[in-house]
Amino acid sequence: MDNESLRNFHLLTEISSEASITQRRLAKKQGLALGLTNLLIRRLVRKGYVKIVNLQRNRIRYLITPKGVMEKARLTYEYIEYSLYFYRQVREFLTRTLAAIPPSTGKQILLCGSGEVAEIAFLLLQQTGFHIVAVCNPQTGNSRPFMHQPVRSLEDVAKLSFDWAVVASLRDRARVKQELRQCGVSEAKIIVIPDEGTPEFRTEAAPLPAGPAVEMSPAELSGR
Numbered sequence: 001m002d003n004e005s006l007r008n009f010h011l012l013t014e015i016s017s018e019a020s021i022t023q024r025r026l027a028k029k030q031g032l033a034l035g036l037t038n039l040l041i042r043r044l045v046r047k048g049y050v051k052i053v054n055l056q057r058n059r060i061r062y063l064i065t066p067k068g069v070m071e072k073a074r075l076t077y078e079y080i081e082y083s084l085y086f087y088r089q090v091r092e093f094l095t096r097t098l099a100a101i102p103p104s105t106g107k108q109i110l111l112c113g114s115g116e117v118a119e120i121a122f123l124l125l126q127q128t129g130f131h132i133v134a135v136c137n138p139q140t141g142n143s144r145p146f147m148h149q150p151v152r153s154l155e156d157v158a159k160l161s162f163d164w165a166v167v168a169s170l171r172d173r174a175r176v177k178q179e180l181r182q183c184g185v186s187e188a189k190i191i192v193i194p195d196e197g198t199p200e201f202r203t204e205a206a207p208l209p210a211g212p213a214v215e216m217s218p219a220e221l222s223g224r
Contacts, residue, residue, distance in 0.1 A: 001078050001079060001081075001082035006079070006082075007030070007040055008040070008049075008071070008075060009075035011026065011040060011044065012044070012049060012068055012071065012072040014030070015063075015064050015068075016064045016068075016069070016072060019061065021062065023037055023038060026041070031171075041062065048065055048068070049065060049067055049068030049071050050062055050063065050064055050065065050068055051063045051065050087120060090117060090193060091124055093193060093194070094121060094124050094166075095124065097191055098124075098125070098130065099128075101164070105163060105164075106162075106164070107129060107130045108130075108131055108161065108163040108164070109125055109130045109132045109133065109162060109163070109165070110132075110135075110157065110160060110162040110166070111125070111132050111135045111136070112135075112136050112169060112176050113137070113166075113167065113168035113169035114137045114146040115168075115170075117168045117193060118135070118146065118169065120168070121166055121193070122135075122147050125166070130164075132149070133160060133161065133162050134149075134152055134160050135150070135151050136153060136154055136157060137152070137154075154176070154180070158183045158184065164189050164190075164191060165180055165185055165189060165191065166193075167191065167192040173193075177192055
């Protein structure tokens, strides 16, 4: 599933589930810049998937059209297929990586991440005999429990005792790894789940679905 399809799926899902959602709220929920969100919504409108209704002078509402409902259904099927593929790839990568760790080096794990990828890592680590001593969240400001465990900040890493750090977050992986290194964690003890497009992530049994990234024309970049 390419980036544009994934973004369209999330936007159509949000618009169809929350009638009064604003562009700013859409941007915040999807982690996108407001300008990019505006661009993506205008593309959905041009394709006939979304309709903009003016309620008041400074208030509008986004409505998903019948054509948009059909597109959302198609993207939902594609998203489910992609999610299953991604789950298998993450699981296979971690299985190979963890199997290569000598038992003598310890099984105490610091898990960095609190999203879907971290959930996969959490369950697999438990199934393979590793012990998760703590969960830290690379995204600041999120203190909700994760898998019934308290979520710590990266600043707490120096106070913890563990053998390996598993970075199970697809956002800011380089920053998380750098902060772990600054806390005194050896680079050799940091396991980072790689990007899906890298050779480390792929397996011959499940070829990576290819797709174009979002491309912007000069006119779209200038907002005209």
